[in-house]
Amino acid sequence: MQASPTTGSLEGIRVIDLTRVISGPFCTQMLGDHGADVIKIEPPQHGDVVRSQGNKVRGFSWYFAQFNRNKRSLTLDLRSARGKAILWRLLEEADVLVENFRPGVLGKMGLDDATLRERFPRLVVGRINGFGSEGPYRDRPAYDFIAQAMSGFMSVNGPADGEPMRAAPPLSDMVASQNLAFGICAALVRRERTGRGDIVETALTNGLISMMGYLAAEYFATDQVPARTGNDHPMVYPYGLFKASDGDVAIAPSNDTMVERLLRALGCLELLDDARFADNAGRMAHREALRERLNAIIGTRRVAEWIEHLNAAGVPCGRVHSLRETFDDPQVQAQQMRLELDQGEHGRVPTTGFPVKMSEAPAAVYRPVPALGEHTREILAGLGLDDAAIQALHDEGVIGTLDTPATPR
Amino acid sequence: MQASPTTGSLEGIRVIDLTRVISGPFCTQMLGDHGADVIKIEPPQHGDVVRSQGNKVRGFSWYFAQFNRNKRSLTLDLRSARGKAILWRLLEEADVLVENFRPGVLGKMGLDDATLRERFPRLVVGRINGFGSEGPYRDRPAYDFIAQAMSGFMSVNGPADGEPMRAAPPLSDMVASQNLAFGICAALVRRERTGRGDIVETALTNGLISMMGYLAAEYFATDQVPARTGNDHPMVYPYGLFKASDGDVAIAPSNDTMVERLLRALGCLELLDDARFADNAGRMAHREALRERLNAIIGTRRVAEWIEHLNAAGVPCGRVHSLRETFDDPQVQAQQMRLELDQGEHGRVPTTGFPVKMSEAPAAVYRPVPALGEHTREILAGLGLDDAAIQALHDEGVIGTLDTPATPR
Incomplete structure (x- = not known):
């Protein structure tokens, strides 16, 4: 046997x-x-x-x-x-x-x-x-x-x-x-x-x-059930899908240092001087205004360009892959x-x-x-x-x- | 130590x-x-x-x-x-x-x-x-x-x-x-x-x-990338969220036997005599028509009634729980x-x-x-x-x- x-x-x-x-x-x-x-x-x-x-x-x-x-x-x-x-x-x-x-x-x-x-x-x-x-x-x-x-x-x-x-x-x-x-x-x-x-x-x-991880923790701590937030993060911004000229790019800076890297890489570090965007609380409160400013910049170049540029700057980002793109990806093949x-x-x-x-x-x-x-x-x-x-x-x-x-x- | x-x-x-x-x-x-x-x-x-x-x-x-x-x-x-x-x-x-x-x-x-x-x-x-x-x-x-x-x-x-x-x-x-x-x-x-x-x-x-499981298999087998289908299943119907009088109920009959159980429990087994709904291919082709028929019945009673009734009939179903409902659930507590x-x-x-x-x-x-x-x-x-x-x-x-x-x- x-x-x-x-x-x-x-x-x-x-x-x-x-x-x-x-x-x-x-x-x-x-x-x-x-x-x-x-x-x-x-x-x-x-x-x-x-x-x-x-x-x-x-x-x-x-x-x-x-x-x-x-x-x-x-x-x-x-x-x-x-x-x-x-x-x-x-x-x-x-x-x-x-x-x-x-x-x-x-x-x-x-x-x-x-x-x-x-x-x-x-x-x-x-x-x-x-x-x-x-x-x-x-x-x-x-x-x-x-x-x-x-x-x-x-x-x-x-x-x-x-x-x-x-x-x-x-x-x-x-x-x-x-x-x-x-x-x-x-x-x-x-x-x-x-x-x-x-x-x-x-x-x-x-x-x-x-x-359920931190969502369970959030519920336990606040007694409020977490709302659905789609691709936006409930607690930090910027984070989510942004519109490049030929498609979406996912960007996820995880803290203030990363946000600074992102804005510098986008050439708009001066946004941090705007009182609305100076800290995460402000950015959450003025999310749509900031989203518009970022998309105006990101929309000027292609997804592939941003992915190369932002990764080089140390900002987590990536393309939203279809399953075909996933399995064709050189990393996935490696x-x-x-x-x-x-x-x-x-x-x-x-x-x-x-x-x-x-x-x-x-x-x-x-x-x-x-x-x-x-x-x-x-x-x-x-x-x-x-x-x-x-x-x-x-x-x-x-x-x-x-x-x-x-x-x- | x-x-x-x-x-x-x-x-x-x-x-x-x-x-x-x-x-x-x-x-x-x-x-x-x-x-x-x-x-x-x-x-x-x-x-x-x-x-x-x-x-x-x-x-x-x-x-x-x-x-x-x-x-x-x-x-x-x-x-x-x-x-x-x-x-x-x-x-x-x-x-x-x-x-x-x-x-x-x-x-x-x-x-x-x-x-x-x-x-x-x-x-x-x-x-x-x-x-x-x-x-x-x-x-x-x-x-x-x-x-x-x-x-x-x-x-x-x-x-x-x-x-x-x-x-x-x-x-x-x-x-x-x-x-x-x-x-x-x-x-x-x-x-x-x-x-x-x-x-x-x-x-x-x-x-x-x-x-990615069967979605990867589907892509490999067809060379077509799977589409997003929300709460509907890409290959079987009925399956998904249905409208009871006080909220949604999730129902997932996994095969023809289960579908028959569901329709019998809903008191509409005769729908299987309708050529449009007689098999899964027909039900997929006429999904919206069937959804309407089922919701008309399910809308007459409350979620809790359906959950008791359908489970007793052996049909997988459940309430869409918020995290509060999840942690308050007697099963989750047990x-x-x-x-x-x-x-x-x-x-x-x-x-x-x-x-x-x-x-x-x-x-x-x-x-x-x-x-x-x-x-x-x-x-x-x-x-x-x-x-x-x-x-x-x-x-x-x-x-x-x-x-x-x-x-x-």
Whole structure:
């Protein structure tokens, strides 16, 4: 059952992955990127629902690819007794179990928390759900959009004169994945010390709430809920989008020294002599007047010129990139934030790269995205099942097809 | 120098924290929440600049509190030779060093990567910067707003008919912190196996790019950049904000089964018989007509009624919470996502809670936010310095005040 060794930080850590859609798979992909052996368990017929979603190219979902490299795929009907027995055997040799069922579903499979802790004391169990497994909403159906709404995030996202706004990326899913990846590794660090695993849980809402940062602090301190301010900062000016001759430039001087650098670089340092603009309080009070003065200058040159000029002056600034501009950007390319997976008959498939860089043990593409059930035979053989036993499981419908063509290594 | 033992997952892990502002401190707070001994090193005179920023209550910045519980504070002038020597000694007994200087600054203090790896082979070095330490923008000044602009995030955030929009929370800072906390722990797991530390790096832009998820996949697959769609989903309908009689309700049925549940719960299942609304493609094409029909029904009852009714029917839905509503929510309270720190003379200070829940080794408030330099004497004494030596360091300006009143434990 052993996969080939990796050179990643988590080499030797085996992860049994029962998750589907986004929040769990993004987490287990992070573990796989860093060298863990991730066994993705999928329902025999169709697998993770995302396999059939999003834009497909040459019959292959690039949405699914975004969250499922560096995993092996095993089909298993977890509602069947024999399927559950195989899961149990896998857990005996695993370090980590990850699931994103609704609270209680895993218990109905016979793997309630008490059983998990008793029978697999070294196992780290990672769990993502919508609202947490305690509390009045524990059984509510969850979804990223709902977590964005209920966490308070939407109340501060969007234009000042518009409605509360969701962010298009599924932020609560992605944040929960990152939190869980951290928590799982922290629990593994503890296991080295104590010999014991743990149950690690994150919730979509809780993760986003923890991201409210200074907005939460502002609310706590003032008892006033923060207003939406669009691209303007609620407390400092100048800051935001400015109009160059061919587009917007984002400028964010973070303190008075930076503001002085900005105005000097724009050739209008004398604005600080105007009593209205002399300090941040004044600039906030006369924001529109100052915005007009700055745009009159910035509008005389192109975005690219300002970005070069202002960066040279030490002022944080940048272009508002479309995703095309982002992935075409030489810095993003230098950081390899666009990777290509070799998916064999499906061709080369781009995905986003690794945000965590390691010097000695860098993340790597150890294997492309698995076809459904691609590693079923290999994993079951590793458990000691012979060909006849595996075929019998197939004939009973406990596992899916055994004829999946392998994707390249 | 030893802090009292914690019961957290990272008990026994000592972190030397050179970070300031948001992105580093949020990461080291995550480590401290889970039991690491975090020594925050601050410039002697004023410390982390955030100590003097944001709303203050009873002389204490609640913004600073949001990112700095569970740490000890040591003042140290890292530009002085004696300050550097003390840092060096601290590193000899540390497991982790975290910094968020611009690339190269740590090297100018004598701690370039080669030296770190050679002299402290077991040390895990964690690093956050704006764009990564390789590539053409490595030396550019960085800032959350600029990372939001350049990562492509802003291009997909905001209303369909508006400008690209920043999210108010400093997403790129917070995401980088989470990525780094994961990476540091993954490197600690590897250290148990290999005996060697590593250098772990994250960048504000790279983290947000990795969050683009299916939007990146859509761009890769179609070569079309995703448009801003506000609260509407680009690919499914119904989904979004709907108008109840007393406010908005967020509803997100994720597939056809859910849509059927929603329409049944609304008492308008017959809409599926209308050819325009029979499948998702039709519903997307006739979105405004369907929105009108649904709002006509939803407008007849209050938000709270719909939330109870739709959740009971298994349809993901929720209220758009202000931050007040979020922290007053019984679920959020059950999950303890608002904590209070006992800051002694500064009173009780609320902060956001722990998004990662552990069963055996839960995160905890081991110590409140340290006053500037509060633990200077204790930490230096732990290095073997006697009172006279400590006083001499103070008189030379290498360390700051030694008279900071302790905050309660």
